[in-house]
Amino acid sequence: MLTDLKVEEFIKEVGSNQPAPGGGSCSALAGGALAASLAQMVAHLSGEAHADVVPNARVIADRLRHLTNRDTEAFNLVVAAYRLPRRTEQEKKERRAAIQAGTRMATEVPLQVMEVSLQALVLAKEMALHGNPNTISDAGVAGLLAAAGCRGGAAYNVLINLPGLKDREFAAEAKHRLDEILASVDRLDTEIKEHVNRALKDS
């Protein structure tokens, strides 16, 4: 599994000439798991009032670590489907079905990354506004990374897969979820940035 690699090896894998791991897994890791873990650290350092954030953030980070692996698995599934034989009508039909199933998973996983990263963003906001002021820059980074993850690997990967989906109802629903999440992301991202920049300028 990807997240069993050393950080150094993960960086090399991303930079290789293979298309996966790519933007999806990087977004889940950076925008999600690291952002949630930063919120967790700030909660640890913010006293009893924020103790409940610690286990919440840990669960979110765990889910995003899992999704880091799943995104690359979904991509590989699509690639494998395209490589299936297509000599007979039966084979062609099975290949088409496999491509659709893979593309659907490759859309569903980044949507989940968006949903869970949005939860990380909510925690980042809570920690930026109410956590230990000495760690406000860490909460601020959590916010920036979570927003980048949602907009990036997640949203871009959903959008890039939509045209290939034959199930137009699923595609429309995915686009709807994406737009809703991005609206929340924009709002939270702006609130956190304004607060952190103001606090750092006043310090």
Next chain:
Amino acid sequence: MLTDLKVEEFIKEVGSNQPAPGGGSCSALAGGALAASLAQMVAHLSGEAHADVVPNARVIADRLRHLTNRDTEAFNLVVAAYRLPRRTEQEKKERRAAIQAGTRMATEVPLQVMEVSLQALVLAKEMALHGNPNTISDAGVAGLLAAAGCRGGAAYNVLINLPGLKDREFAAEAKHRLDEILASVDRLDTEIKEHVNRALKDS
């Protein structure tokens, strides 16, 4: 070293109750090393015309991997300096000097993260605009992560350290470099986002 940890362990370290590794190392890793590696991957998949991007991106990713470790080292240096004894005048003087040296390093490292992440952002733009259109979402993620890294761990960590610097000339120069880099980041980030969103909507 931090980047010798497994990805999974790195995530746990960030989420621990210790203030380092924090936003600085996460920004160098996510906003820098992963962004540069994504640009490197896109270059690999974009044909001969972009072959020179591969070694450039690798060097940038290597430097940011190094800075991921250095940021936490700088933080630990400051913490160690604050813990020095201060019983005699001589000890107090040495402690103050050690705090200043540590704070200076804790300002210089994130400034370097910003400078090198800006280079990653430039490569991300080149790959988003001129690379393989099939990997445009990966180039887009590289852009978002590099911009988040510059604005985040990097800029926030510089700003949080400035008030503690007795050398006001160094502090003013650091603030000037920071403002210049952030202006470039804003411009590049907007260009990449607009291009990628337009391309994905038209696909």
